[in-house]
Amino acid sequence: MMTVLVFLIISAICLFFALRRKKTIFLVIPFLTIFLYFIVQIALVPLPFLDTIKFIFSLNN
Numbered sequence: 184m185m186t187v188l189v190f191l192i193i194s195a196i197c198l199f200f201a202l203r204r205k206k207t208i209f210l211v212i213p214f215l216t217i218f219l220y221f222i223v224q225i226a227l228v229p230l231p232f233l234d235t236i237k238f239i240f241s242l243n244n
Contacts, residue, residue: 190217 194213201209228235 186220190220 190213193216197209197212201207225235225239226232230238
């Protein structure tokens with residue numbers, strides 16, 4: 184629940200700055216933070232990184 188709140192706050196701040204300063208680069212920041220969060224969570228798994236990625240993508244078969 185806390186991570187959702189953090190992502191919502193980051194998104195709101197970036198949206199505010201994107202509209203205020205008229206720079207669309209601020210709209211990319213929430214996507215980058217979510218991507219970085221997923222990479223960190225995958226890296227925390229005690230298996231090797233590539234094995235973890237293979238396991239995640241083999242779950243849909």
